[in-house]
Amino acid sequence: MAAPSNAEQTQLQDMEEDEAGMEEREMESDEEEEEGMGVENSDDEDDDSSEDEKENEAEIQRLEEQLSINAFDYNCHVDLIKLLKQEGELLRLRKARQKMSELFPLTEEIWLDWLKDEIRLTEEDSNREKVYELFERAVKDYICPDIWLEYAQYSIGGMGSPGGMDKVRAIFERAVTAVGLHMTKGHMLWEAYREFENAILSTVQPPPARIPSREEQELLSRQLERIHTLFRRQLAVPLIDMEATYAEYEEWSENGVPETVTHQYRKALQQMEKCKFCEEALLVSEPPKLAEYQAYIDFELKEGDPARIQITFERALAENCLVPDMWTKYTTYLDRQLKVKDLVLSTHERAVRNCPWTMSLWKGYLLALERHGADHHTVSDVFEKALNAGFIQATDYVEIWQAFLDYLRRRVDFSKESSKELEELRAAFSRSLDYMKQDVEERFGESGDPSCVIMQIWARIEARHCKNMQKARELWDNIMTKGNAKYANMWLEYYNLERAYGDTVHCRKALHRAVQCTSDYPEHVCEVLLTFERVEGSLEDWDVAVQKTETKLNRINEQRTKAAEKEANLARQEEERIEQRRKSKSDKKAQKKTQKGIRAGEKRKAEQDHNQDEWNKDSVPKRHKPDGDNATDEYMETETGLFGRNAPPGYKPASGGTKTPQQGPAAPTQRQNDDRPELRDDGSSVFISNLTYTLEEPEAKLKALFESCGPIKQIRPVFSNKGSFKGYGYVQFESAASVPQALKLDRQEVEGRPMFVSPCVDKNKNPDFKVFKYNTSIERHKIFISGLPFSCTKEQLEELCKGYGTIKDVRLVTYRSGKPKGLAYVEFADEAQASQAVQKMDGIDVEGNKISVAISNPPRRTPMEKAGSSRATADLMPRQVYGARGKGRTQLSLLPRSLHRQTTPAGKVENGTAAERGSASVSSEEQAAGESRSLSNSDFAKMLLNK
Incomplete structure (x- = not known):
């Protein structure tokens, strides 16, 4: 925009004075009205305002005192600035802002x-x-x-x-x-710049009626060229809405857009399209957008444009200024690629101001200062700031001291016997040891340098560069007195130093002390001593070395033997304690089980005695009245096998066709006793399961479901002893070609539950048969989603995932009842699409639920676990020993002894007819004779009354 002239400024000032005068007059009239209404309200308001001012002043003083104690309290600075601005304390506000800016960006x-x-x-x-x-x-x-x-x-x-x-x-x-390269906000600077130059252009253009002079024409040409240059520069940069800028240039330029500008514009437009997906990811994500910025930076690093890499890093750090890894990545790039001094050093300085607790950033800053030739005073100041930054662990102080000592060592000219730099280096080494002992140990409770690395470096410098072995030996003596004498590697380090810069006497002395003091690897130290004497020593030296090593090794072996015996005794005692606890636990469990069985037996005996009394009462037969009055419903068994409501315990009718008053016209047990063979492994049958138990007319329902697959030979639903449907059955087709069509109906919903359809296979002959193969290997093209809302459908999930690749299959995991578990598997065309879906979908909200997405990697099953069984030891217990439902809780019979059946082959009883099962309870003489007949009323009476 153009700068206002002096006349315009005078006019603006006059307008502001008129507005101020009007405001004063309005305030005076308002005050007069308030005086006419009364003075009480104004007094109350004055009291309230004064109380608020006192409270704010007290809070300001409290915040200032807190900052005097801890100047690095960021939130305290922010609160103080807000209060001072609210109170209008301009001088104090400026001072508070100044103080905060010195400590924090x-x-x-x-x-x-x-x-x-x-x-x-x-x-x-x-x-x-x-x-x-x-x-x-x-x-x-x-x-x-x-x-x-x-x-x-x-x-x-x-x-x-x-x-x-x-x-x-x-x-x-x-x-x-x-x-200017900021893709979303850079255009604002370019447009403001052009607007400014256009305003200047309007001032240099001559009036329409006057011919410009040569100087005016040159000035006008230069200004027009400035605007042309700004358009060309902006159109060469990929920015949002650059199409509008191009259209504006076409309209502004009298001679049209040059071909070179058009070429640069199209190239920038292509670059913007390449970066568009990163910008869109930033738009839809929420702050701080760290993952999106990481992906954007990686993309720009591959492209290799330094200016774009820099602006992308800066945009990321504006929202992630407290992420040390981001600063480390940025400074490393600048150190190794750009190497521009001002940019590198300013970025390092900003990094340590944002994350002062990160030692690696300070270390990188010191190296950058030395690399770009900063003066010694600047490097020392930065190091002192690093010591006061407040690192989170003791080892950080060791590393920052090492970095500073390395810098000081590189400044020393060791060709001179003494110099200012050498004395400064020695003073720094001495100060570092005092700092570790006093400041670090008091703050963290540990030295931070247990191996005395700083002292070892100092000793090597004294021996290697200063030729001062006396000082080096003093330092190593100090190292050994700090608990390092028991470590073989420390003695070998000292020995190597003596071998390189010392003499044979001190080498031998060091190895003898090592043999005497080492406790972790004494054999190795003894071997080094013997090798040294083979090369350097006399016979007397060899004898002394052999004697010392043998004595040391014998003592070590005795100590190890005692330690092994002690450990074995402790292990044996621990095993005995565990065995004792196990035995005590098993005894308590057996005792509890015995007491429970006794109580259950007493209760069962009482029930049996009660049932016996009731049976004795009702054992007298009653006949129908001659007049046909059937008021009584008491019945006894006749040739037709009818009983009344008080049938004997454990009774089962002899045939399925008998009718009783309770059963009505059709007895349900007739279905269970069907003599049709089970449909197994015949090639033309399927097994149906997971149907609801309350399914009415299951045969008709199954026929309606499967008649479209082909001609049906028979349908056999399975019922319980009480006649209720058990939720599974068999469907046999006339042709095996109908089975594949029937298997396609697997998981179809039937009255709210998914129906399972599988091949009809005899698992006794095919124990390893499984319809569903449980995959235990990682499936990189498939993702596993958890945390889905139960209302999520397969179509909704497919719509959610299709944006990340080609979907081959979507499977929602449900319970056997059909209710969803909130889990799903989605299979993509390849691994790259699945990986992209995991990266983009993990953690997003779906109908208020935060979902988790990962590559499908099912856990491996234990070797003892079998598919389809919830217990790993199910195959170790024969099913026929304890019945269809496994081992009972008490293992005690619930039937009277007189009603117990004789043991018969399991297969015969299971597959036999009702008459055969009834004959299993007759006497042994009848069984020996091979007789098979139905039980009469007198037979039951004999069994029940027999004691």
Whole structure:
């Protein structure tokens, strides 16, 4: 925009004075009205406001005291600034902001508030330089387009001062260089820059009726070329809505858009299309968008454009300023690729201000300072700040000291016997040891350097560079007194140092001390001593070495033997304690089981005695009345086999066709006693299961379901002893060609439950047969989703996943009842699509549920576990021993002894007819004779009355 002229400024000031006068008159009239209404309300308001001011002042003082104790309390700084701004304490507010900016980088919002306040307070040109300095500090913390735009617009106000126009252009140039590549906000800077130049253009154009002079024409041409250049530069950068900029250039340019500009524009447009998916991911994600920025940075690193890589890092760090890994990745890139001093050092400085607790960032900062030739005073200041940063572990202080000592060692010229740098290095080594002993040990309760790495480095420097073995030996003696004498590797380090820079006497002395003190690897130290004496020693030295090594090894073997015996005794005692606890637990369990069985037996005997009494009462036969009055429902068995309501316990009718008053016209047991063979492994049958037990007319229902598959030979649903449907059965077709069509109906819903359809296979002959193969290997093309809402359908899930690739199959996991478990498997065409789906879908919300998505990797089953069985030991217990439902709880019979059947082959009783099962309870004489007949009323009476 163009700068306002002096006349316009005078007019604006007059308008502001008129508005101020009107406001004062309105306030005076309001005050008069309030005086007429009364003074009580104003007094109350004054009291309330004074109380609020006192409370705010007390809170301000509390926050200032807290900051005096802990100046690094970030939230305390923010709260204090808010309160001071609310109270209008401008001087204190400026001081609080200044103090916070010295300790922390300020966010974009805090900087903009501060800058706007300072701009409002600055009315004279003499104070504009202070605002410029504040802007310069603001743009260094983060790369923020809004701050740069505010900076450029503010500079336009000073355009009338000497050199003001050049200063505005310089700020705009810095702004487009810093954030002009920002794909979503960079266009604001370019458009503001062009708007400014267009405003200048309007001032240099001559009036329409006058021919411009040569100087005016040159000035006009230069200004037009500036605008052309800005258009060309902007169209060469991939930015959002760059099509509108191109259309504006076409309209503005009198000679059209040059071909070279069009070519650059299309190239930038293609680049924007390549980056579009990253920008869209940022738009739909929520802050801090760390994963999306990581993917964006990786994409730009592959593209290899340094400017775009830099702006992407800056955008990521503006929202993830407290992520040390992001700063490490950025600084490493700058150190190894760009290597621009100002950019590298400023980024390192920002990194340690944002994450001061991260030692690696300070270490990288020190190396960068040395790499770019910073002066010694600057490096020392940075190191002192690092020591006060407050690292989270003791070893961090060892590493930062090592980095600083390495820097000091590289400054020393060891060709001189003494120098200022050498003395400074030795003083730093001495200070580091004191620091580790006093500050670090007191803070963390540990030294942080148990192996005395710093002291070892110092000893090597003294021996290697300074030729001062006396100092090196003193340092190693100090190292050994700090608990390191028992480690063989420490003695061997010292021995190698003596071998390289010492003499034979001290080498032998070191090895003899090592043999005496080492406890972790004494054999190795003894071997080194003997090898040394073979090369360097005399016979006397050899004899002494052999004697010492033998004595040491014998003592070590005795100690190891005692330790092994002690460990074995402890292990044996532990085993005895475990065995004793196991035995005690089993005894308690057996005792509890015996008591429970006794109580159950007493209860069962009482019930049997009661039933016997009831049977004795009702054993007298009653006849029907002659007049046909059937008021009584008491019956006894006749040739037709009828009983009354008090049938004897354990009674079962002899045939399925007998009718009783309770059973009505059709006895349900007739179905169970069907003599048709079971349909197994015949090639033309299927097994149906998981049907609801309350299914009415199962034969008709199954016929309606499967008649479309082909001609049906027979349908056999399975019923219980009481006549209720057990939820499964068999369907036999006339042709085996109908079986594949029937298997396609697997999982079809029948009255709210998924019906299972599987091949009819005799599992006794095919024990390893399984319809569903449980996959135990990782399936990289398939994803597993958990946490789905129970209302989610297969179609909804397919719609959710189809955006990430080609879907081959979707399977929702349900219970046997058909109710969903909230789990699903989705199979994609390849591994890449599945990986992309995991990355994008994991953690998203689906109808208020946060789902988890991972590559399908089912857990491996234990070797003892068998498919279709919930117990690993199910095959170890014969099923026929304990009945159809396995082992009972008490193992005691619930029938009277007189009603117990004789043992018969399981297969005969299971597959025999009702008459055969009835004959199994007759006497042994009848069985021997081979007789088979139905039991009469007198037979039952004899059995029940027999004692």
